[in-house]
Amino acid sequence: MAPTYKLYYFDVAGRGEIIRYLLAYGNQSFEDIRIPKEEWPEYKKKTPYGQLPVLEVDGKPVAQSLAIARFLAKKFNLVGQNEWEALKCDELVDTLGDLGQKGMRYFREADPEKKETLKKQLFEEDVPYYLSKFEAVVSKNGGYTVGSQLTWSDFQFAGTLEEFEKRHPGLLKPYPALSGLVEKICNLPSIKAYREKSAQKK
Amino acid sequence: MAPTYKLYYFDVAGRGEIIRYLLAYGNQSFEDIRIPKEEWPEYKKKTPYGQLPVLEVDGKPVAQSLAIARFLAKKFNLVGQNEWEALKCDELVDTLGDLGQKGMRYFREADPEKKETLKKQLFEEDVPYYLSKFEAVVSKNGGYTVGSQLTWSDFQFAGTLEEFEKRHPGLLKPYPALSGLVEKICNLPSIKAYREKSAQKK
Numbered sequence: 019m020a021p022t023y024k025l026y027y028f029d030v031a032g033r034g035e036i037i038r039y040l041l042a043y044g045n046q047s048f049e050d051i052r053i054p055k056e057e058w059p060e061y062k063k064k065t066p067y068g069q070l071p072v073l074e075v076d077g078k079p080v081a082q083s084l085a086i087a088r089f090l091a092k093k094f095n096l097v098g099q100n101e102w103e104a105l106k107c108d109e110l111v112d113t114l115g116d117l118g119q120k121g122m123r124y125f126r127e128a129d130p131e132k133k134e135t136l137k138k139q140l141f142e143e144d145v146p147y148y149l150s151k152f153e154a155v156v157s158k159n160g161g162y163t164v165g166s167q168l169t170w171s172d173f174q175f176a177g178t179l180e181e182f183e184k185r186h187p188g189l190l191k192p193y194p195a196l197s198g199l200v201e202k203i204c205n206l207p208s209i210k211a212y213r214e215k216s217a218q219k220k
Numbered sequence: 221m222a223p224t225y226k227l228y229y230f231d232v233a234g235r236g237e238i239i240r241y242l243l244a245y246g247n248q249s250f251e252d253i254r255i256p257k258e259e260w261p262e263y264k265k266k267t268p269y270g271q272l273p274v275l276e277v278d279g280k281p282v283a284q285s286l287a288i289a290r291f292l293a294k295k296f297n298l299v300g301q302n303e304w305e306a307l308k309c310d311e312l313v314d315t316l317g318d319l320g321q322k323g324m325r326y327f328r329e330a331d332p333e334k335k336e337t338l339k340k341q342l343f344e345e346d347v348p349y350y351l352s353k354f355e356a357v358v359s360k361n362g363g364y365t366v367g368s369q370l371t372w373s374d375f376q377f378a379g380t381l382e383e384f385e386k387r388h389p390g391l392l393k394p395y396p397a398l399s400g401l402v403e404k405i406c407n408l409p410s411i412k413a414y415r416e417k418s419a420q421k422k
Contacts, residue, residue: 080308088307089304101294106282109268109283109287116271
């Protein structure tokens with residue numbers, strides 16, 4: 019019997035979207051359980067480590083967005099064509115995560131003076147540093163983050179960069195290869211269908 | 221011809237130790253290049269993303285400690301007995317990383333008042349929360365973080381928990397299974413030999 023999948027996350031894209039994208043791409047039916055904020059304290063106690071997303075596979079729960087994404091990526095042949103490419107996927111996803119963390123540090127800073135310093139560092143140094151490196155990689159690979167075909171890294175980049183652009187419109191403008199990657203992933207028929215269905219629920 | 225490995229990192233354990241442990245365990249010879257602090261600004265420009273560790277495999281560089289560790293773990297049969305166990309390794313390593321990040325947030329905080337708040341949260345809530353969960357997992361698995369045999373997750377836990385204990389002596393005392401895991405890894409013949417050689421260099 020085919021395994022059953024239940025994804026528990028909040029009603030946002032965030033760290034759950036890569037999992038939803040991969041399940042949609044793999045044409046794998048799943049329960050997309052979106053926990054309302056007010057029910058979270060009760061759910062939290064039942065999670066493996068106090069966090070979401072959690073994926074249940076045949077009733078067995080597992081945490082950590084990227085761990086889950088990598089697991090699904092293997093199932094759907096999205097981990098590159100060899101072990102070196104699988105490594106490159108992991109390298110890029112974790113490096114993007116480093117940039118995301120710098121963004122979160124700025125986002126969470128309450129002290130206005132420190133926030134201003136972090137903002138300067140983020141938008142004048144970190145963002146151009148990382149995005150120009152990613153741009154060069156994707157440009158060299160003819161539109162892919164790794165190798166010459168689709169990997170889960172592309173999904174993670176598309177989802178994350180789209181969020182960056184939503185929060186800071188124009189951020190991706192100087193990076194045509196990265197913008198093109200976001201567009202390419204969003205226009206995959208399976209992802210397009212998932213996004214339309216997901217938007218209708220709102 | 222067998223591939224050649226060069227590891228670039230600083231002269232500390234940190235994020236490089238898991239890679240050194242795995243290469244030692246796999247009996248894989250490698251150049252253990254430790255960059256002196258004063259040479260780092262020059263080296264930094266040559267790294268893929270401005271950070272160490274970087275592993276060079278036959279001259280091709282790759283960044284990100286955990287990505288590299290997972291790549292080596294596959295080579296040395298340390299990723300569990302099936303895809304679910306490989307997933308569980310990733311889940312545990314990333315969850316330990318979450319705890320490590322909370323530790324770093326406390327460690328880096330300059331404001332004494334905020335540091336005190338973070339300290340309380342870290343040592344009275346986060347550390348007991350995570351370590352008691354990890355303790356239960358390792359205890360249930362008869363001394364392993366995943367399944368019933370050695371994985372790269374065990375190396376990451378041993379290295380990280382040993383660092384925690386060094387910084388905060390007594391931290392692991394309430395957790396006999398975790399303490400036992402650290403001891404077990406340190407006493408593997410290959411790891412013991414690497415540690416002795418490494419200590420002699422100092």
